[in-house]
Structure formats: C-alpha cells, structure tokens
Amino acid sequence: GIQVEQSPPDLILQEGANSTLRCNFSDSVNNLQWFHQNPWGQLINLFYIPSGTKQNGRLSATTVATERYSLLYISSSQTTDSGVYFCAAFTQGGSEKLVFGKGTKLTVNP
C-alpha cells in the first residue's frame, strides 16, 4: 500500500518564526489532507489539497502531485500552533482510505 512519510519528526520554533513541514507519498493520490492534532487529541482538518496551493490565514499548503509531495507552511508561528501535524493521503482503486504519516510534532516557544 501507499507509504506516507513526514519530515521533520520534531520541530522547535520561537514564536514569530516561519516553518515548512514536508509530506512525501509513494503513489499517486486522489486526495491529500493536512491535520493539526490539538492538545486534547482532536484532529482538526487544515487543508484538503490534492494539488495546487491553498492559503488560510498564516497557513498555506502546496501539493505537487506529479512529484508526490506536499508542503505545509506556517508563518509567524504562535504558541497555539503547537501540536502534531499529520498529512494523510487518500488512495483509490481497491483501497479507498486515508493513510496517515507519523506526523511532525511542532513546539512553539514564547
């Protein structure tokens, strides 16, 4: 099945810094989603982005489907951005489910 790899596994930033999280996937996908898992364990959907670029406030995401990767940009980070960021790829054709990466744990210090 599809493999989803995220990097870096851990990231520590000072408040105000920018960061880029990467997600590589091993096969073509019909969907890619980015999630933020908050301290209460909830999965908050950030982006649905099978290709192209989207922006939502300080966050933006880009997926280059032909090269099988996606990037999540966080600008002017805040302490509330802390948590684990997951990307998940949706495969189709025999196995229709989201497959998650192991996540990037982001810590933003004041």
Added chain:
Amino acid sequence: EPEVTQTPSHQVTQMGQEVILRCVPISNHLYFYWYRQILGQKVEFLVSFYNNEISEKSEIFDDQFSVERPDGSNFTLKIRSTKLEDSAMYFCASRKSTGANVLTFGAGSRLTVL
C-alpha cells in the same frame, strides 16, 4: 458546518469488558470509517463501511472488533473482551460517495483499559 459526533469522549473500562463506541456521521455521507491512535503514535486505519457492510479492514481489526449501523444515523464500534493494549483514541470519520474524497473526523473517543 456539519460535524461527526462521537460518544463517549472518554471511557474507562476494566480488562475483559465489552465497550461500544458510538458515532453519528454527517447525514448525507455514505462511507464510514474507524481509526485508532495509540498514545504518541500515528493514526491507524481500522475499518471502512459502505452500503451496510465492511468494505475494507486492517490486520488490527480482528474478531475482537465489530461495526454496525443499527439505524439510519448511528455507526458503532464494538470491542469485545478489552485488553490493556486497546487503550487508545478511536476516531470515527465519514465522507460523501462522490466528489472530493474528503474525510471528516469526529473529536475522538479516548478508551482507557485498566
């Protein structure tokens, strides 16, 4: 915005007991999923459900687990004879049958087995 609702938010049970986790998917969604996340680990697929039957299940989803859609709104995960290693966060998700393959997740049910 439509939500996937899960109950209970947290359940503590004794080893060997049966647990039922409940989910109310978004009303016009037709595909339903259960995922599991052991503390500190990644989110793992358990099972998908469509047209009143399991469409796919993972190796984790053995005979200890079962799913059911008892009525038009609820989707349940039953765990029989719970073990310590079943302690995890369980997420329910749903999606439409057509269009964007976007899964919407519930807030999760945290299961603690003592």
